[in-house]
Amino acid sequence: MLQCRYQGGNEMKKLYSLGLSLLLGFGLTACAGNPQTQSPASSQQPEAETKEETTTTVVVGAGGAGMMTAIELQNNGQEVILLEKQAMPGGATLLAATYFVAVNTEMQKEAGMGLSIEDYVAKQVASNPDFNADQLQRLLENSQDSIDWLNERGANLTRPMSNYQIGIEDGSSLGVMLVKILNAECEKAGVDLRTETQVTEILMDQDKAVGVKAKGPEGEMIIHADHVVLATGGYAANQDLVKEYASQWAGTPFTTAVGSTGDGHQLAKAAGANLTNMDVVRMNPAVYTDENGSSYSLSVARAEGGILVNLKGERFCNDYYPDYTQLSRWMIEQEGDYTYIVFDQKSVDTSSRLADFKDRGFFLEGQTLEELADQMGVPAENLTATVEKYRGYFDQGKDEEFGRTNNMNTRIDQAPYYAVKVKPGIQVTLGGIQVNDALQVMNTEGQPIEGLYALGECADDGLFGGAPTNIDITFGRLLAQHLINQ
Ligand SMILES: Cc1cc2nc3c(=O)[nH]c(=O)nc-3n(C[C@H](O)[C@H](O)[C@H](O)COP(=O)(O)OP(=O)(O)OC[C@H]3O[C@@H](n4cnc5c(N)ncnc54)[C@H](O)[C@@H]3O)c2cc1C
Structure with a gap:
């Protein structure tokens, strides 16, 4: 060789x-x-x-x-x-x-997450008229070949996470x-x-x-x-x-x-x-900073189904809003210097990355939501009511309050419950x-x-x-x- x-x-x-x-x-x-x-x-x-x-x-x-x-x-x-x-x-x-952006791949279609490339491109252009539609179309039309190339080399990029995201099988x-x-x-x-x-x-x-x-x-x-x-x-x-x-x-x-x-x-x-x-620029709305001052992206906690909760113990926006910079602005408007992502054991079981973060001691943990609220320093009745309401949206498949549709991957009902403290930071520069x-x-x-x-x-x-x-x-x-x- x-x-x-x-x-x-x-x-x-x-x-x-x-x-x-x-x-x-x-x-x-x-x-x-x-x-x-x-x-x-x-x-x-x-x-x-x-x-x-x-x-x-x-x-x-x-x-x-x-x-x-x-x-x-x-x-x-x-x-x-x-x-x-x-x-x-x-x-x-x-x-x-976490995820490789691709649309209408074979595995997404098989999982019932099909979306035509044209529809996806039209959605992107509607959200930003400066978008180059031809270039995006070219990218997406050639994505299946890229995924195949990677998978032939052992990538295990086989897990459709949504109609525009593919993850690695074990969430690594x-x-x-x-x-x-x-x-x-x-x-x-x-x-x-x-x-x-x-x-x-x-x-x-x-x-x-x-x-x-x-x-x-x-x-x-x-x-x-x-x-x-x-x-x-x-x-x-x-x-x-x-x-x-x-x-x-x-x-x-x-x-x-x-x-x-x-x-x-x-x-x-x-x-x-x-x-x-x-x-x-794209902000990362989920930056966790440890006691040594090192920063980590905890985006995976939201991608695996976590919700964003402020210091009142309440959701305040579509926690999976696709414009992360706007999401960061909403976070900064909340009282206090940070917010929490709240999730459960199901999310941790699905993602080896989340399990690694848990082992590193990044998360607050409670056997009940009340216990978790106590750790977080937020009113227990508010956090319990917030999660109860979210479970209702999960069951209906529709978030009536904030319109979240993507990555509702857990009902947040499997103890233990977790919270991680996050704030926004710059992740990617886009121009x-x-x-x-x-x-x-x-x-x-x-x-x-x-x-x-x-x-x-x-x-x-x-x-x-x-x-x-x-x-x-x-x-x-x-x-x-x-x-x-x-
Ligand atoms: C925390 C985080 C999470 C992310 N999550 C995702 C995700 O889930 N999905 C996704 O698709 N993308 C994600 N991204 C974005 C993605 O990783 C990057 O935008 C993308 O991979 C950049 O690739 P690149 O090759 O353009 O640049 P880079 O990978 O940054 O490579 C640029 C290289 O150029 C080198 N270099 C710079 N200047 C010089 C010089 N003068 N001479 C020689 N070498 C030089 C640098 O050292 C570097 O190695 C994430 C980014 C971050 C930071």
Whole structure:
């Protein structure tokens, strides 16, 4: 078997396996205060000569989008170099919690959760007229192939959770599974993946991108390439950019990877790219912060049927409202600094991730709702009445109060009962480097920049983060095929 050429050899592999086993073992989803590794730009490097080399495509960023693009290129015989600034690949993809967005797949149809792609697209466009309907249609039409590709490699992405969500059979972490498979496929294909290598500049020849400058463990390098693909993720971990572009949320915690510092946005801007919708971010309405100050996404507790309850012990909105940023606004309007997700043993039994969080001591617990209310410090009669009312909606299949329709996966009647304290934090940045439907980067005059492409969270592809990991896999495959056919 060909080996993935890590720039740190065996040490790197050990570190990577350690990272993965930590995530697998402890169910860690996101850790704002827990740096993955130090950026090479900030470490002292001995002076060395700049190395120059040439390839066909250089991909910047080894998260889901970058790895998938590189694998497809390499497997189709195209020379590719994949550069990653952190010590291990994965990026924010490693943190993806629960569901892969796909519509009208075979398994959804079999489970009676069929919805035509056209209807889903129309719904998205109705909710946001800036949505790129053609691009969404293309994504969804190619999703079944992506799911099949992943399942052939052991993903177990076989559990329809709703008419637009597919989860892993045992409810385990989506991101860990994706990165495990993509990393193995990079190795199998022999992708030249260089970690601890930060791209610092896009080389331009007039209006055309012709390569990159980067800094790695052995010093500076210049890589000449026909195509430069930016797959550098979002910018939520860069407070300066948050202040500049999304000041409303400045100072809130983030649940993304520490490498999500908007490098690609800044590199592309310096190369003449247009940045669009930079103010649009997705909040995570379910951030739990432990006593060490590390933050975790507890979205899975809502996805498995939990309800949101304020400090009066009452629901206050559709707890599975699809616009998480609006949901976060409703949460912030409640009295007090946080709210609770309340759920029961059925949710914990369905999800190994929730069971991991339980083992880590994140939850308050009670054998009765009264006992739980006591732990939460909310009026017991209110919490009991709230859950009783919700059970009625569950039985009718209709939430008359707030109109929740999705993920009503438990009646909340199986003791013990649980509550976890959450508040909103920035999870994903949704605008970014403007691209056209071929994922070519657009300049400020509305023209594509030759040789320069962007995909994944760093790109504004008109989908507003509607299906992040599906975009990584599906657009990674499609972009690679486009580059091969050039
Ligand atoms: C807590 C959480 C839960 C989520 N849950 C879900 C979910 O349930 N379903 C879903 O579909 N999505 C989910 N997402 C979103 C999804 O994980 C990401 O948006 C998506 O995977 C981003 O993929 P990417 O490849 O574009 O970026 P990333 O995976 O972030 O990869 C970008 C890579 O580029 C590297 N990089 C950056 N700058 C440079 C540079 N200058 N040089 C070299 N390398 C660089 C970074 O270190 C990183 O490894 C979640 C995100 C978070 C944070």
